[in-house]
Structure formats: C-alpha cells, structure tokens
Amino acid sequence: MAIRSIIRIVAMLIGLFSLTMLPPVFIAYIYQDGGGNDFLAAFFVTLIIGFFFWIPNRRHKSELKAREGFLIVVLFWATLGSVGAIPFLMSSSVDMNLATAFFESFSGLTTTGATTIAELNDLPKSILFYRQMLQWFGGMGIIVLAVAVLPMLGIGGMQLYRAETPGPVKDSKMTPRIAETAKALWYVYLCLTVACMLAFWLAGMSLFDALGHSFSTVSIGGFSTYDASMGHFDSEIINIITVVFLIISGINYALHFTAFSAKKFSLEVYRRDPEVRAFIFIQVLLTGICFLVLIDNDVYSSIETTFSHAMFQAVSIATTAGFTTTSFSDWPLFLPVLLIFASFIGGCAGSTGGGLKVIRVLLLNLQGQRELKRLVHPKAVYKIKLGNKALPDRVVEAVWGFFSTYALVFIVCMLALLMTGMDELSAFSSVVAMLNNLGPGLGEVALHFNDVSDASKWVMIIAMLFGRLEVFTLLVLFTPVFWKN
Amino acid sequence: MAIRSIIRIVAMLIGLFSLTMLPPVFIAYIYQDGGGNDFLAAFFVTLIIGFFFWIPNRRHKSELKAREGFLIVVLFWATLGSVGAIPFLMSSSVDMNLATAFFESFSGLTTTGATTIAELNDLPKSILFYRQMLQWFGGMGIIVLAVAVLPMLGIGGMQLYRAETPGPVKDSKMTPRIAETAKALWYVYLCLTVACMLAFWLAGMSLFDALGHSFSTVSIGGFSTYDASMGHFDSEIINIITVVFLIISGINYALHFTAFSAKKFSLEVYRRDPEVRAFIFIQVLLTGICFLVLIDNDVYSSIETTFSHAMFQAVSIATTAGFTTTSFSDWPLFLPVLLIFASFIGGCAGSTGGGLKVIRVLLLNLQGQRELKRLVHPKAVYKIKLGNKALPDRVVEAVWGFFSTYALVFIVCMLALLMTGMDELSAFSSVVAMLNNLGPGLGEVALHFNDVSDASKWVMIIAMLFGRLEVFTLLVLFTPVFWKN
Ligand SMILES: [K+]
Ligand SMILES: [K+]
Numbered sequence: 001m002a003i004r005s006i007i008r009i010v011a012m013l014i015g016l017f018s019l020t021m022l023p024p025v026f027i028a029y030i031y032q033d034g035g036g037n038d039f040l041a042a043f044f045v046t047l048i049i050g051f052f053f054w055i056p057n058r059r060h061k062s063e064l065k066a067r068e069g070f071l072i073v074v075l076f077w078a079t080l081g082s083v084g085a086i087p088f089l090m091s092s093s094v095d096m097n098l099a100t101a102f103f104e105s106f107s108g109l110t111t112t113g114a115t116t117i118a119e120l121n122d123l124p125k126s127i128l129f130y131r132q133m134l135q136w137f138g139g140m141g142i143i144v145l146a147v148a149v150l151p152m153l154g155i156g157g158m159q160l161y162r163a164e165t166p167g168p169v170k171d172s173k174m175t176p177r178i179a180e181t182a183k184a185l186w187y188v189y190l191c192l193t194v195a196c197m198l199a200f201w202l203a204g205m206s207l208f209d210a211l212g213h214s215f216s217t218v219s220i221g222g223f224s225t226y227d228a229s230m231g232h233f234d235s236e237i238i239n240i241i242t243v244v245f246l247i248i249s250g251i252n253y254a255l256h257f258t259a260f261s262a263k264k265f266s267l268e269v270y271r272r273d274p275e276v277r278a279f280i281f282i283q284v285l286l287t288g289i290c291f292l293v294l295i296d297n298d299v300y301s302s303i304e305t306t307f308s309h310a311m312f313q314a315v316s317i318a319t320t321a322g323f324t325t326t327s328f329s330d331w332p333l334f335l336p337v338l339l340i341f342a343s344f345i346g347g348c349a350g351s352t353g354g355g356l357k358v359i360r361v362l363l364l365n366l367q368g369q370r371e372l373k374r375l376v377h378p379k380a381v382y383k384i385k386l387g388n389k390a391l392p393d394r395v396v397e398a399v400w401g402f403f404s405t406y407a408l409v410f411i412v413c414m415l416a417l418l419m420t421g422m423d424e425l426s427a428f429s430s431v432v433a434m435l436n437n438l439g440p441g442l443g444e445v446a447l448h449f450n451d452v453s454d455a456s457k458w459v460m461i462i463a464m465l466f467g468r469l470e471v472f473t474l475l476v477l478f479t480p481v482f483w484k485n
Numbered sequence: 486m487a488i489r490s491i492i493r494i495v496a497m498l499i500g501l502f503s504l505t506m507l508p509p510v511f512i513a514y515i516y517q518d519g520g521g522n523d524f525l526a527a528f529f530v531t532l533i534i535g536f537f538f539w540i541p542n543r544r545h546k547s548e549l550k551a552r553e554g555f556l557i558v559v560l561f562w563a564t565l566g567s568v569g570a571i572p573f574l575m576s577s578s579v580d581m582n583l584a585t586a587f588f589e590s591f592s593g594l595t596t597t598g599a600t601t602i603a604e605l606n607d608l609p610k611s612i613l614f615y616r617q618m619l620q621w622f623g624g625m626g627i628i629v630l631a632v633a634v635l636p637m638l639g640i641g642g643m644q645l646y647r648a649e650t651p652g653p654v655k656d657s658k659m660t661p662r663i664a665e666t667a668k669a670l671w672y673v674y675l676c677l678t679v680a681c682m683l684a685f686w687l688a689g690m691s692l693f694d695a696l697g698h699s700f701s702t703v704s705i706g707g708f709s710t711y712d713a714s715m716g717h718f719d720s721e722i723i724n725i726i727t728v729v730f731l732i733i734s735g736i737n738y739a740l741h742f743t744a745f746s747a748k749k750f751s752l753e754v755y756r757r758d759p760e761v762r763a764f765i766f767i768q769v770l771l772t773g774i775c776f777l778v779l780i781d782n783d784v785y786s787s788i789e790t791t792f793s794h795a796m797f798q799a800v801s802i803a804t805t806a807g808f809t810t811t812s813f814s815d816w817p818l819f820l821p822v823l824l825i826f827a828s829f830i831g832g833c834a835g836s837t838g839g840g841l842k843v844i845r846v847l848l849l850n851l852q853g854q855r856e857l858k859r860l861v862h863p864k865a866v867y868k869i870k871l872g873n874k875a876l877p878d879r880v881v882e883a884v885w886g887f888f889s890t891y892a893l894v895f896i897v898c899m900l901a902l903l904m905t906g907m908d909e910l911s912a913f914s915s916v917v918a919m920l921n922n923l924g925p926g927l928g929e930v931a932l933h934f935n936d937v938s939d940a941s942k943w944v945m946i947i948a949m950l951f952g953r954l955e956v957f958t959l960l961v962l963f964t965p966v967f968w969k970n
Pocket of ligand 2: 597707805806
C-alpha cells in the first residue's frame with residue numbers, strides 16, 4: 001500500500017478544496033453580510049492543513065493500483081467532509097460544536113441534505129451559499145465515483161458498467177482514465193447546472209436563490225436557503241422545474257454524456273435503457289399513488305394543488321433529493337412511509353441520487369423471478385437478461401450481496417441510534433434518510449436534526465458515508481484481507 | 486395438476502383434523518367448564534366439511550409430483566387454519582367475529598402465538614387447551630415441512646439438506662418418503678413434549694398447565710393459558726426449563742433424530758453442526774447483552790432476577806417463542822428492538838422456530854465475507870464452505886434470493902398494515918412478529934392483538950402464512966409458470 005503517495009494526493013485535494021471557501025468570501029462582500037473574514041480565515045486554515053500533509057510526502061509519486069482505490073475514495077470523502085466543517089466551526093454567525101459542524105459538512109458533501117440548522121432564513125448569505133456549494137461539489141465527486149471508479153472496483157455488481165464507461169479501460173492504471181472521464185462528466189454536470197439555474201431565474205427566483213437551488217437540485221442534495229425549502233417559493237412552475245431537473249440528474253451521467261456527444265442529440269439512448277425506463281415508471285407510479293390517496297383523504301382544496309404536491313414530494317423523496325413543498329410527513333401515514341421506502345430504490349447508477357440504485361432493484365426483481373421459476377422447473381437453465389445482454393453469475397451474486405449488506409448496515413445503524421437514546425420512528429427514519437442520502441426523516445427529525453444528540457450525529461455521519469460510498473467501499477477497509485501484503 | 490386428487494387429500498386431512506376437537510370435549514367434562522357441547526358441535530361440522538369435499542373426489546388417486554407439493558403445502562395450512570377457527574366461532578364463551586377467529590386459529594397453527602384474547606384467565610379450560618393443542622399440531626406440521634418437504638422443493642437453499650434427510654430420496658414420489666420421515670420425527674417430537682411436560686409438572690405446575698405449556702414450548706408457539714404468560718408462575722426453575730426446551734426445539738429435528746437413533750446417545754452430532762454452534766452462540770450473546778444493559782440501567786433489584794429475565798426474554802424472543810416473564814417491551818428501547826431484530830434469525834432449519842433460520846444467516850454472513858474478499862482480489866476463486874462441504878452456487882443464489890424476497894414481503898406487509906390505519910411502531914413490530922412467527926409486538930400490540938382492526942388481522946394472517954411457508958412456497962403459486970402445463 002503506497003500510503004505516503006495516497007497522503008500526498010489527499011493533501012493536494014485539501015489544498016484544492018480550500019478554494020471552495022473563496023466564493024463565499026466574494027458573496028459576503030457583495031451582500032455585506034459580515035461573514036467574509038471568517039471564510040477567508042477558514043480558507044487559510046484549510047490551505048495550511050493541506051500544505052502540512054503535502055510537504056513531507058511531496059516526492060512520493062507512485063502509480064496507484066485498483067485496490068488502493070478503496071482507501072483513496074474513503075479518504076477523499078472523510079477528509080473533505082472534515083475540512084468542510086472548518087467554516088462552520090470558525091463562523092461567528094452560527095454556533096456549532098464539532099459534531100454539528102461535521103454533520104452539516106458531511107450532509108452537504110454526501111448530498112444527504114439533512115440540516116442541523118433550525119433557522120435558515122436569518123443566516124448570512126455567505127454561509128447559505130457555502131452549504132449549497134458543498135452539495136454541488138459533492139455531486140461532482142459522486143458522478144465520477146459512480147461512473148468511473150465503482151465499475152472498476154466492481155462494487156455491488158457495478159462491474160456491469162465497466163465496458164460502457166467512456167475512456168480506455170486499464171485496470172491497473174486508474175489515474176489517467178479517471179481524469180479523462182471526470183472532465184467529460186463534469187462538462188455535462190456544469191451544463192445541467194447552468195440550465196437549471198437559468199430556468200429557476202426565469203421562473204422568478206433571485207439570481208442568488210436560482211444559483212443555490214440549482215446546486216442542490218442537480219446534485220440531488222436537497223439543501224435549501226429557506227426553512228420552508230422549495231415550499232418558500234410557492235410556485236408550481238418552480239416545482240415542475242425542480243422535478244424535471246431531479247429526474248434528469250437521477251439518470252446515469254454516462255448516458256447523458258453519450259447523448260450529449262452524439263452528432264445529433266436524441267432521446268433514443270434514454271429510451272433504450274431499461275434502468276431509465278424503470279426509473280421513470282417508478283416516479284410516475286409514486287406520483288399516481290400519492291395523488292389518489294391525497295384526493296381520497298381530501299388533504300388539499302384543489303386538484304391542481306394536490307397534483308403539484310403529490311408529484312413534487314414523490315419525485316423529491318424517491319430520487320432522494322429531500323426537498324419539501326409541504327409537510328408531507330403529516331400526510332396519511334401510508335404515504336410518507338411509502339415514499340421513505342421508495343428512497344431505498346433511489347436514482348439510477350451513475351447519477352447523483354442515493355439509495356440502492358434502480359439498476360440493482362431491477363436486477364433483484366429479475367433474480368427473484370428466476371428463483372421462482374427455478375422452483376417450478378429445477379432442471380431448467382434460466383439466464384438473467386438485461387436488454388439483450390445475459391448477466392454473469394458474478395454480477396448476480398454481487399447484487400444480492402449488496403442488498404443483504406445494505407440491510408445489515410441499516411439494522412446496525414438503527415440499533416446504534418437507539419442506544420444513543422432516540423425513539424424508534426426517529427431512529428428508523430433517520431437511518432433511511434442517512435443511508436439513502438435522502439435528508440429529512442419522520443417524527444422528531446422531519447424538519448431538521450438540531451435536537452439530536454452528538455452521539456446520534458456521529459452515527460448518522462457514518463451512515464451517510466456508508467450510503468454514499470456504496471457500503472462496500474467503506475466496509476472492505478475493515479477486512480484483514482484488504483491490508484494483507 | 487391433479488387438482489381433484491389434491492382436494493381428496495385435503496378433505497381427508499380435514500376429517501382427521503376434526504379429531505383434534507374431541508380432547509377439548511373431554512377436558513370440558515373433566516373440569517365442567519360448560520364448553521363441551523360447543524366442541525362436540527364443532528367436531529361434527531368439521532367432519533361434515535371434510536366429507537363434503539371427500540365424497541365427490543374419493544376415487545381420484547394419482548401419484549403426486551414435486552411441483553404439486555407447493556400447492557398441497559399451502560392448501561394444508563390455509564385449510565386447517567380455516568377449519569381450526571370453527572370452535573372459536575361456535576363457542577359461547579368467546580365472542581369472536583370471522584377475522585378474529587381466523588387470526589387466533591392461524592396464529593396457533595403457524596405457532597406464531599399472537600393472541601386476540603385480552604382476558605385469558607377467565608376462559609373455559611377446554612378453549613385454553615384447544616389453543617395450546619393447535620400450536621402443538623402446528624409444530625408437528627412444521628418439522629415435517631421443514632425436514633422432509635422444503636429440502637425436496639429446494640426452497641431458499643434448503644436443497645442443502647436433501648441428502649441428509651432420513652429415508653430414501655425419490656424426487657418424483659413424495660408420499661412414502663414423507664410418511665416415513667414424518668413418523669420418525671414425530672416420535673422425537675412426542676418424546677420431547679412428554680419430557681417437557683414432566684419437567685414443568687415436577688417444577689410445580691398443575692398437570693393441565695404442564696401439558697398446555699409443554700405444547701406451546703416444544704412447538705415454539707408461545708401461547709399461554711394466563712395473561713401474564715410464563716410470568717404467571719414467577720419461578721426461576723420453570724424459566725430455566727422453558728429456556729432449555731426452547732433451545733432443544735430450536736435445533737434441527739433431523740439432528741435430534743440422528744442423535745436418538747444412534748447406538749449410544751451422544752452430543753457429538755450437535756457439537757459438529759455449524760448451525761447449532763451459531764444458534765447457541767447467538768442465544769448466549771443476546772442473553773449477555775440484555776443482562777449487561779439491564780444491570781447498567783438498574784431495571785431489577787437483584788442480579789439473579791436480572792439474569793433470569795434477561796436469559797428468558799432473550800431466548801424466548803430470539804427463538805421466536807414469544808413467551809414473556811416481564812414486560813420486556815418497557816425495557817430500555819435498545820433491547821426490545823435488538824431482540825425483535827434477533828427474531829429475524831430465529832431457530833435452526835428443521836426446527837419449530839421461525840425467522841430466516843440460523844443456517845441462512847450463517848450462509849449470508851459467509852457469502853458477504855466472500856464478496857468483500859472478491860473486491861480485494863477480483864481474480865481469486867473463493868469457495869464457500871460449511872463444515873468441510875463446499876456450497877454449490879445454486880444454494881448461494883437461493884439464500885440471497887430468500888433474504889431479498891423476505892425483505893420485500895416485509896415492506897409490502899408493513900405498507901398494507903399502515904393502509905389499514907395502524908401506527909408505524911405497531912405496524913413495524915406486527916410484521917416482524919407475524920413474518921417471523923414470533924407472536925408479541927411492541928407498542929399497541931405488545932400484549933395482544935384485540936384492538937387491531939379486522940383488515941389488519943387479515944393482512945397479519947397472510948404475513949403469518951408467508952413466514953411459516955418460507956415465503957416462496959406461497960409466492961410461487963402466484964407465478965404464471967407454476968400453472969402452465
Ligand atoms: K438528498
Ligand atoms: K411463536
């Protein structure tokens with residue numbers, strides 16, 4: 001294991017990350033919110049931390065192996081989550097202890113979007129902007145992780161996508177390949193962000209709100225600059241724009257890249273993809289169920305309002321964004337629990353969405369059907385096909401294994417939260433919200449996580465990381481075989 | 486599909502089952518509790534129903550095929566659960582509607598042990614005896630199902646046990662093989678029941694209580710004849726006897742048979758079995774955790790009482806018996822939820838316990854470890870070994886598939902219960918209690934299911950059946966491929 005080489009890379013990343021604290025300085029000076037000096041100080045502290053780790057290791061450059069990828073990915077997220085907390089700790093306008101600052105930072109970077117801040121409306125714009133930006137950068141990391149890194153590491157069946165990723169495949173030389181893929185994906189990501197921002201702006205948001213909400217929409221993060229979340233704008237057009245961009249961002253970015261780089265842009269590439277079809281079907285189905293149950297229970301006065309809330313909440317929760325337009329946790333109990341279970345499905349692989357990912361649920365479903373067929377005809381041979389490609393057994397086993405491990409991590413995290421003193425509903429919905437990188441929970445934690453104990457926050461931070469790193473990336477570091485030789 | 490042949494068999498079973506209503510008649514006359522005539526009437530009604538189905542189909546005798554096994558097993562349980570409700574419907578001392586009577590009957594036969602009766606103490610002894618006996622007969626059905634039928638049907642990896650089952654293996658001729666295995670297993674089951682009854686009696690129970698509680702102990706059912714369950718006796722010796730017999734009954738009955746039929750009885754056969762070792766380890770671990778947390782929270786006044794309650798509740802819930810000596814649902818919240826999650830593991834395969842079964846959890850664990858190793862060394866070949874036997878891939882996939890389907894059925898049942906108006910904790914714990922055939926839940930349903938709506942009861946009955954029939958037996962009937970030619 002080339003540890004010092006890895007530290008050098010992480011140190012460089014910290015240095016680079018310190019730059020993210022400069023735009024808030026700029027925002028602070030424009031809006032004169034008084035937060036500029038705090039961010040400038042945070043910038044220097046972060047830069048110095050980066051230098052501190054870089055100097056002794058700066059000459060250690062070795063080609064990285066696939067196995068080291070696990071460690072680098074975990075360190076990237078853990079380190080950035082930690083230094084990302086510095087501005088919260090140093091700010092004079094929010095009063096956060098270590099657990100709370102880490103929670104807010106990890107929640108942003110992992111695009112979970114659960115907040116510890118009960119009163120957003122009164123915060124300086126620089127802090128609000130920084131939170132939105134954390135999500136946006138987190139989203140950048142996720143698409144590269146999901147499109148370029150996980151297929152190479154072969155996590156939870158994602159080797160399925162190995163051949164499809166843009167760029168040349170060289171298992172032992174990760175760096176050039178990832179850099180090339182990353183650039184292509186970020187280009188798409190940037191275009192979508194700009195489009196989303198313009199749409200919000202034209203729909204009536206201020207430029208500041210449009211930019212901030214485009215950040216947390218394309219990253220499927222769910223942070224808002226208002227306590228009422230998207231409900232603040234009370235606009236059906238803004239709701240529709242959000243839903244459209246959440247659905248776009250919930251689709252595999254490798255597909256977007258293919259569609260963008262084709263000579264003539266065409267929807268055909270999406271229409272052919274079984275995962276996209278399933279994803280859209282799920283969103284439509286959930287919207288329909290929410291709409292019918294809400295109508296049946298006479299929750300809203302008009303049909304249009306009902307449909308708008310139903311569609312917004314269904315897509316927002318099912319894609320794991322976690323925005324709200326209404327207090328959906330007070331809907332007839334069946335609906336919030338249905339949506340919270342739907343967040344286990346989440347977005348497509350290679351998107352910024354969380355959860356198990358649509359493709360895995362699709363495969364679990366096909367695999368389950370095969371098991372049933374096998375019971376009836378024990379001697380027949382059934383191949384699982386996705387589109388017209390037969391699935392290798394290795395992928396089948398990896399997907400089953402992913403699901404079971406996800407369930408196990410869920411149970412352990414929930415028991416840990418109960419031990420820290422939470423009640424069942426809050427503990428249950430918190431783990432769902434963290435592990436699926438969804439954001440809001442039910443019960444005590446339906447709006448914010450301010451009243452949660454520090455111990456609970458640390459457990460939740462770990463749960464967010466487990467979710468974002470697709471469980472196995474983190475878990476594999478705890479096996480002896482990983483560290484041997 | 487030889488439907489009429491199957492109906493003939495089920496009809497004969499109903500006729501046979503009517504005999505179970507005669508012992509309560511006898512009990513009623515001994516104790517003069519006034520319930521005798523009701524049971525006699527119920528006996529005749531059941532007998533007539535049996536005849537009614539038998540007469541037109543009595544000449545249809547055809548050799549049954551493995552595939553028809555699924556239908557027969559489901560029909561056995563569904564039919565006996567239904568006619569088992571007749572005494573509750575006809576009794577003048579309990580006032581039950583259809584849903585409640587069915588719930589009580591299915592709960593008995595599936596050895597779930599959830600009751601709808603809030604006041605047991607005042608009931609006629611004949612009814613109390615009948616409830617206990619339902620569990621005992623249910624237990625008889627389960628061990629035959631689990632040891633002889635499921636391995637042949639290959640459900641959820643249970644083909645693993647195909648070679649080990651006593652008796653000759655003929656895949657296409659089920660009947661003689663099952664009959665032979667059943668006799669051997671029932672002999673063991675009867676011996677254990679007698680031993681358990683004698684132990685309870687010597688420990689101070691009345692003969693009636695000793696018999697009744699031995700029925701619900703060896704069947705891991707959990708019904709009691711008192712509202713306070715085993716807590717009524719307030720005896721540490723009785724607690725220990727219960728724990729011992731629950732652990733014995735939680736072990737594969739094929740192992741008991743091997744141990745019994747050996748020239749010299751020896752514990753070696755148990756000690757060699759990886760599933761038994763894991764099962765015992767789980768019980769010890771849970772007892773230890775409960776004991777330490779209870780001590781830490783000063784719940785009971787003495788160390789002995791603490792240990793007695795800790796051991797009893799840990800084993801009672803983890804083996805899915807569901808007896809209580811104390812209101813463990815009021816323990817520090819972490820413990821009841823831990824135990825309720827432990828009931829997902831349940832007993833060993835081929836035991837009367839419920840849940841996923843220890844062997845499957847053991848295999849899931851080994852399979853998960855293999856997935857982790859494969860991530861680090863993608864090109865290495867890892868075989869999963871149980872003892873010194875390598876596991877076929879087919880079994881591996883079947884176990885993953887079993888777990889995923891179990892989880893899916895869990896979610897669907899929980900959503901269905903929420904739709905019938907239950908709160909989250911009650912719905913959640915009810916599904917755990919039904920699907921794992923555990924019995925008591927938490928919250929509203931910690932003691933009994935009397936206050937639950939009829940719609941909820943029907944959902945729970947289906948959940949009990951799913952659990953008892955290892956999900957796939959029931960699910961496969963809903964696939965088109967099962968009914969095709
Ligand atoms: K989110
Ligand atoms: K039970």
